[in-house]
Amino acid sequence: MRKTAFLPLAALVALGFLLPGQEGPKKDVGETVARPRKKGEPAEAEQPKIPSKLGRKDKPDFSEQPEFKVDASVVNVDVAVLDNKGRFIPNIPKEHFRILEDNVPQQVTNFARGEAPMTVAMVIEFSNLFQSYYTESWYQTLQASYGFLETLKQEDYVAIVAYDMRPEILSDFSMDKRKAQEAMQRLRIAAYSESNLYDAVTDTAERMKDLEGRKAIVLIASGMDTFSKLTFDKTRKILQNAAVPIYAIGLMQALREYYDARGAMGPIARLDFLQADNQMRTFSKETGGQSFFPRFYGEFPSIYRAIHESLRNQYSLGYAPSNTSKDGKFRKIKVELVNPANNEPLRITDEKGKPIKYSIVAKAGYTAPREVE
Numbered sequence: 001m002r003k004t005a006f007l008p009l010a011a012l013v014a015l016g017f018l019l020p021g022q023e024g025p026k027k028d029v030g031e032t033v034a035r036p037r038k039k040g041e042p043a044e045a046e047q048p049k050i051p052s053k054l055g056r057k058d059k060p061d062f063s064e065q066p067e068f069k070v071d072a073s074v075v076n077v078d079v080a081v082l083d084n085k086g087r088f089i090p091n092i093p094k095e096h097f098r099i100l101e102d103n104v105p106q107q108v109t110n111f112a113r114g115e116a117p118m119t120v121a122m123v124i125e126f127s128n129l130f131q132s133y134y135t136e137s138w139y140q141t142l143q144a145s146y147g148f149l150e151t152l153k154q155e156d157y158v159a160i161v162a163y164d165m166r167p168e169i170l171s172d173f174s175m176d177k178r179k180a181q182e183a184m185q186r187l188r189i190a191a192y193s194e195s196n197l198y199d200a201v202t203d204t205a206e207r208m209k210d211l212e213g214r215k216a217i218v219l220i221a222s223g224m225d226t227f228s229k230l231t232f233d234k235t236r237k238i239l240q241n242a243a244v245p246i247y248a249i250g251l252m253q254a255l256r257e258y259y260d261a262r263g264a265m266g267p268i269a270r271l272d273f274l275q276a277d278n279q280m281r282t283f284s285k286e287t288g289g290q291s292f293f294p295r296f297y298g299e300f301p302s303i304y305r306a307i308h309e310s311l312r313n314q315y316s317l318g319y320a321p322s323n324t325s326k327d328g329k330f331r332k333i334k335v336e337l338v339n340p341a342n343n344e345p346l347r348i349t350d351e352k353g354k355p356i357k358y359s360i361v362a363k364a365g366y367t368a369p370r371e372v373e
Contacts, residue, residue, distance in 0.1 A: 054121060054159045054172050054207050075101075075321055076110065078214075078245075078288065078314045079335050080361040086306035088313035089348065089358055092337065096346050099319055100334040110318030116214045117155040118311045119173065121204050122148065122180075125197065125221035127164035128190040130252065137222075137252050142187060144220050144249055144300060149180055151304045160184060163200035165192040165227075197221060198228035198235040201283065205242035214311050216289065219248040223276030232279065236286060240330065241367050245289035247307045248280040254295040288363030310361055321368075328370030335362045 077099065081089045094111040124145050125131065131138045152158055160170040160183040170183035204217055230238070239246065256273055259265045265273075277293060284291040290310060292303045323331070337346035337360065348356045 054161075054169055054204075073320055074110070074318050075333075075366060076316065076318045077333060077335065077362055078316050080310040080314050081337065082306075082310065082359050082361060084357045084359075086302070086309060088309040089356070090313065092315065092346075095340050096337050097315065097317060098336045098338045099317060100336070101319075101321055101323065101331050103332075103334070104322055106319040106322060108317050108319050110316070112316040113314070115312045117153065117157070118308075119157040119208075119211060119213055119215040120152070120311075121159045121161055121173075121208060121217050123161045123163065123167070123200055123204050123217055123219045123221070124187070125164075125195055125200075125251070126162040126187050126190050127195040128193040129164075129195050129224070129226065130222050131187075131190045133189050136255055138190075140251055140255075140297075141220060142184075143297060144251070145187070146184060147300050148218060148220075148249075148304050148307075149177065149184065151308065152177065161200065161204055162187060163196060164190060165194040165196060167196075167200035167203050194226050195222065195224050196228040197223065197225040197279075198230040198232065201246070202230060202235055202238045202242075205239055205244045205246075205287075208244045209242040214314065216245045216247055216307075216311055218307065219246055219280070219283070220251065221248070221280070222251045222273075223248070223278075223280040224272065225276075225279070236282065237330075237367075239283055239287050240363075240365065242287075243363060243366065244287060245311075245363070246283045246287045247289045247310070248284045248291040249303060250277055250280050250291065250293040253293050257295070286364040288361060290361060323368075326369050326371040328368060330365055330367050332365040333363060335360050 079097070081092060083089055090113070092113075094108060097108055097111070099106045099108060122145060124141065126141065131141050149158065154177075155175060157173045157175055158171075158177070158180050159173045160180050161167050162170055170186055171179045174180070201217065201219060208215055208217070225232075228235075252273075256265065256270075260270060280293075281291045283289075290306065292299075292306070294300060294303060317335070321331070337348075337358075338344065339346050348358055350356055
């Protein structure tokens with residue numbers, strides 16, 4: 001596999017300034033209601049049981065709401081409906097949801113909604129390639145990681161995974177945030193100059209795929225992959241089948257622009273960084289997550305809020321596929337909001353009657369089971 005071209009390490013030495021704060025990131029949304037959940041209104045989801053260890057691949061004991069999981073008869077999909085500010089839109093009735101599988105409408109049989117604790121694996125790139133001690137990208141990596149960790153609630157489970165040449169589980173799933181903080185203390189001086197993203201994210205997703213409930217990978221990385229055993233296409237297939245939503249935070253956005261504007265970034269490095277961002281977007285979109293590319297430190301709080309809104313507040317839909325063939329093929333899923341009276345896109349308004357633009361976050365599809373001969 002070809003080694004990716006990068007900025008020279010000398011170019012990544014700390015710049016000696018902090019990037020100024022700014023408003024949170026904007027999101028592309030499509031147009032489409034609901035009364036916001038009142039403060040103090042009880043959530044509908046149950047508390048989870050303790051999940052099994054991330055370091056083990058046996059089936060865990062962890063029950064909650066339906067998730068992106070496929071068996072021979074039912075497909076369950078978690079859906080978040082967000083307004084143009086990334087806020088969850090609650091109280092949308094079941095009849096307004098439509099699921100299409102390979103463009104064929106499906107009948108929604110299971111429906112639930114509510115707020116629940118999160119089970120999150122933080123997958124953090126920590127390579128001597130970009131996280132050399134006391135460089136600007138080293139500082140940004142730690143800021144993003146510690147910042148997200150501090151926003152988790154007491155009932156949330158979190159595991160810390162760092163990767164360079166290979167992924168290492170620094171702390172297993174636990175509600176004790178002190179264990180995660182202690183694990184983060186090990187992120188001081190990076191060792192290897194490899195950044196094997198594909199191997200790290202697929203290994204984590206495979207270990208989490210049997211966990212039920214509100215689960216996700218928060219990927220904090222440059223998006224570069226230097227020497228993984230897996231290819232990009234194989235990584236996509238594994239992530240689609242594992243069905244663990246990925247919320248990606250792309251690093252070094254402002255730093256790239258700084259060096260690019262001063263002619264310090266060659267055309268190959270520029271192309272590689274664009275490809276890295278595209279990989280992060282693809283992993284997020286196809287698993288039902290979101291991707292963020294902050295240029296300023298002030299954007300981090302709004303990113304954390306968007307991740308929390310999407311994960312904690314979801315609609316869980318289930319349907320029995322009309323296509324019962326066990327052919328092992330990938331089937332595309334599309335979730336829409338419609339007005340059942342006229343079958344047109346649902347028009348959502350706020351309490352003042354003004355239309356709200358919204359986006360629907362759901363996984364892109366699943367792989368059908370294959371008949372065993």
